Amino acid sequence: MSAPTSASTPASFDWLHRGTTEIFPHQPESEDPNQNLTQRLMQCDRPLRVKLGIDPTGTDIHLGHSIAFRKLRAFQDAGHTAVVIIGDFTARIGDPTGKSEVRKQLTEEQVKHNAQSYLDQLRPVLDFDTPGRLEIRYNSEWLSKLDLSKILELLASMTVGQMLAKEGFAERFNQESPIYLHEFLYPLMQGYDSVAVDADVELGGTDQKFNLAVGRDLQRLFNQTPQFGLLVPILIGTDGIQKMSKSLGNYVGLSEDALTMYSKLEKTPDDQLATYFELLTKLPLDSLPDNPRDRQKQLALEVVTQFHGADTAAQAQKDAQNLVAGSTGAADNVPEFSLSSVEFPVPIFYLVSASGLCKSSSEARKQIKGGGVKLDGEKVTDMNLKFEQAEELSGRILQLGKKKFVRLIP
């Protein structure tokens, strides 16, 4: 295996610093490669092992997760080895970071399924193909083998006070909400992962600082050179307020279709635009369009291109414009709904719910009442409107609000 390119070309480390919040330990003046990551990168004679863990707790990952993986990709491109840890063991305990509640425990099967799904979704982000650039490890490999004496050794390396100093714990303790003992194990296990894979660098969101630091402590305990921690920002979601998360519904999933992705991204809040460009693209930040609307479009196009390719992205942009303009016929990528599953005569409100635009028929009625339902661009006002047969409806487009469409087919 060849030495990392960065070693031979003492080039710039822009890729390292773009969108990076913090690197620790960080002593920029130091020549010591254990105190200064840039020195380490320039001096290393072998690819560094760059760890990034993810707990397969759900089936979807989103752009918020992707920024750490993008950084990981940057390391890969610089010749280093990405060590992706699938937290199949830790997922069953749950990371207490940032949670106000205990995470529910998952079965082994769910975890397995989720893990595969994650890897599929990461395909466009990481380099899966270049030999030596990617290592995928499951932490059950070593964590399930820990015996009590080893666990005690880990536990003895930290104090309750140190644990309680951790952000989430402190809050929960002060709010008098429950903290279970097994949650204290989480940072230790994640830290032990670093020992198990002999990590040189670990990536994570800023909320992971504590956990990455524990990794350093444990590596020291096991006579390894402590890893560097590299923190990337937590991406704010599409609501512009809270961090991107599936449960808050303010996310853009990596596996979403191009049109959905585009539609969400093109309304990125103005004050998040710069951040999104920095974290989700490689575009130079000083040559963006002046008009905020154009910036939104460029961002959407760029990101969708990463996941779906330029052609599909361009088509999504076109479709999005057509849909909003109301020229329904021009939209090709509208989900279809087959009328074969409904019984005629069918009331409009039932149709709205059956087609999946609304969760329930009650909600559909309310939306119709509120003027949110359109058929071929025309507002539906009578919720008891009935259709006698499928021919009346097939080919027409049913719409809820500005964003949800369904084409009715026989």
Next chain:
RNA sequence: GGGUCGGUGCCCGAGUGGUUAAUGGGGGUGGACUGUAAAUCCACUAGCUAUGCUUACGUUGGUUCGAAUCCAACCCGGCCCA
């Protein structure tokens, strides 16, 4: 283990026997406006092929013409004591 306080809708949080899916806020969805944004204003915010019916205030029973509200047991959590 003992004492004590508490468990209400997506979230927070009122309500303490009597028309009512249950005040208020947040969030969400829809409408107007707009740049498909923000801000603002308005509406909606349990389910049902539905002018009515069915479920809802930790769980299960009980008292009552009638309970989220009273009683009992149980489950869960906080705090104090051990």
